Amino acid sequence: MKKYIIYSLMLIAGAVSSCKKNFFDLTNPNQPTSASAALVLPSALSTSAALVNGSYTVYGYWMGYLSPAAGYAPSQTLLTYNFTTTDYQVWTGYYLNLANYDYVLKQTAGDKTQVYFNAIAQIMTAYGFEGLVDNYNNVPYTKAFQGSANLLPSYDKGPDIYADLIKRVDGAIAAINGADTKVAVSPSSADIVFGGDMTKWKKFANTLKLRLILRQSNTSNFGTISGGIASTATEGYLTADAGANPGFQNIDGKQSPFWNVYGYSQAGSTKSPATTAGAYAVGLFKSNNDPRGPLFYQPIGGDIIGNVFGAAVPVTASNFGNTTISGGSFISGKGLLKSPYMDAILFSAAESYFLQAEAKFRGLAVGTTSAEDLYNSGIKASFESAYVGYTGTTKTSNNTAADADAVTYYSQAKNNVNYAASSNKIQAIITQKYFALTGYNMFEAYNEYRRTGFPNPPASVASGAIGDGKLPSRIFYPDTEYSQNTANVGAEGTINQFTSKIFWAK
Template structure:
């Protein structure tokens, strides 16, 4: 069997596990640590593909993406007037049943990485172990950033513990740094042992990029805590180790993106593209409700940003007219009057699925350099990040230079920006349209930037605030009631993640 077939089989295995139900660590009939005899290198591509699906694809319910709602909250997308939208989706007053797949799918995917970790340890395959540990750290970081305290140490144990206890987000974060350290030691110790090669659909077996990826995740988690003065000692200790490691961070053209061999066949398309376009290239009925947000359009227009044509399409029947409505508007426009999600986001069926793109890494490095955390020129890193964003959506480096060289544009031109941090986060937000709304939401919760993102215009909005977290899912209150009950009453507006001010 050739490598493409192996990768496709792995992708299908991962997707089948995820879309056939909402099982998680509480389901005694689903124990990935015992029921499969697959070698860890064959499980790896399916697990990695599932991570790509998790961040950008459709939820198992098949009618919405796991994190697509954040594109609405963050000013990128809005609903079409062709669809009737539930009020609770427009006024932030969602319930415990809202997007439960974010929770359940995360633990399913984590079980796959735990299996790889366990089996690789038993077979003395340190490179595979290191990869699995980094991916577990990524998913637990997202869980903490979404829900706060979650099951951690006692999770992923199959039938050994079907009622895991909750641990604080801060404690989990601190252990994730230890896990990433361990992963990097394992990767470095792997010389002469099995390298998964093409079965690694993230970096093709390139250990140096995995080491950079681990460092980049550490930097992301440190920046999350930047506004909490009491976290300064921990941050400084970790920065010292990070800067001394010599591994560096993901740089230009170093996207952490998975591609198992996506193709124009059923269930084998890129998950983001396939959520919007069927095999024949026609729009699907499932996500045709997502259209352009006026806030995003106006930002790109006002800053003379040519990426507007990458993030949005012109209004049907026009060549250069972009239109959209604000989230929650009482006067939504029908499909024929608004712009669609653009070709820089939905490029083709075989595009890679982003996990952490090069421009995000460079924006984080620019912020860290501005804070004096890492060596480097924050301006050069900022401009490099903008250039990477242009390239990643199909524009050119020359266009990027012309864009950030506009002398009269604050939050675009570095020298013209009175607040360099605001410029970094604003441009980071501008680069994450459609592909990384979770990161935009996280920066907004951390820094309140961009400060002009509008609140939903729905008249039923009672709390004029973008939620700071999601609620624990219904399954937890049904199956793990005692442990979730220790977390008290959770409110999406006031129950903050530990790193928020």
């Protein structure tokens, strides 16, 4: 791959951080070409979902969802937190994909017929750059994507990027509302998330805006920026999972990204046999009488079992996810691993409700529904999600097994389960969000831990683990930046994985 290609506009094909073939291999990424927004958009959306659903196993370990399985020799880098600039990198994947959205933005700028494509690209640019800032803090933003005009872009400050992302989201919502519906072309099938339903895209954008603002709850200007919630509150928020699906197939490289990482190959071999349940998450599910536990983790002898992260001799723990394979055909069942055709979740309804619950508790303008009702709706949305595995459940049904189990669950007079019984409402909200994010968005759970300190999983117990019992606060900039963009990354100073923090961190 050419030097500095991550900042160029040469990429039209879907980009991921590896070199494997994926669902949208349209062209050689090193050979400039042109394509319509309708061709590039589904590639970019699919890759955004793949980054979230398949790139953050390490955060699953750190957050107690996962642990190395018995019978395997786990990486000492993983167990001891002694990682380097080459480990856990998502930098290139994000920038390659953001270049695709930038391409769409440039192709559609000022074109009234393409306003919906432009608005989606604006929203997803905000979504992608939020991911970069949350991983690395300061990153190239205003100087990125200038091609040969600027191969060595300087870094923007995280707070400045966040501020502009909120403006992007507001602008996208305004553009959708102001579009001339007689001339604006619907994204239709090119929109593999909502099928061209721009009302749903406004709700997605508004939910993302809420997350961007609440993420800054620890900053000195939170009181000022939180007022911005009111300007778009009437647009509403997501009430159903936003999942991307370009038509995943049971063909290696074209499977749903979560299945591709943790499920099975086309031939039936296990993709991640060394990854299993973490004792911390399993313990919380069990202590809270949470029926989702045995749906997220494969029971053994009727019980779910988790490994202590870093234990010298792991037990034979539960598998992460649960599915049945028979005669080479994948059978849908309870558990996180549904099928190779499953949607890749970009934003869940459960997270949307928990964001609203926190905002309401903080007195912010998100509507008239109480924080407790929003909290309970978040739990219900998690139980109702296709990821949990209840059959026959629909969002409009009032008498499903999922809803009944959810009510039974949150009616327990337990701290961090029942809202009224919880001594710290923010802790309760973030804890329940942690459960709801199991598997498909472990990065977001890590973000919320760094922001709030909840739920606070233990550090690795491995011999030689560094950090004095602390979890890492971030990953390093990639070695490609140190070798190619030396002066600009060097201006960020020495990065320490335990003391260097994202600007919004607690």
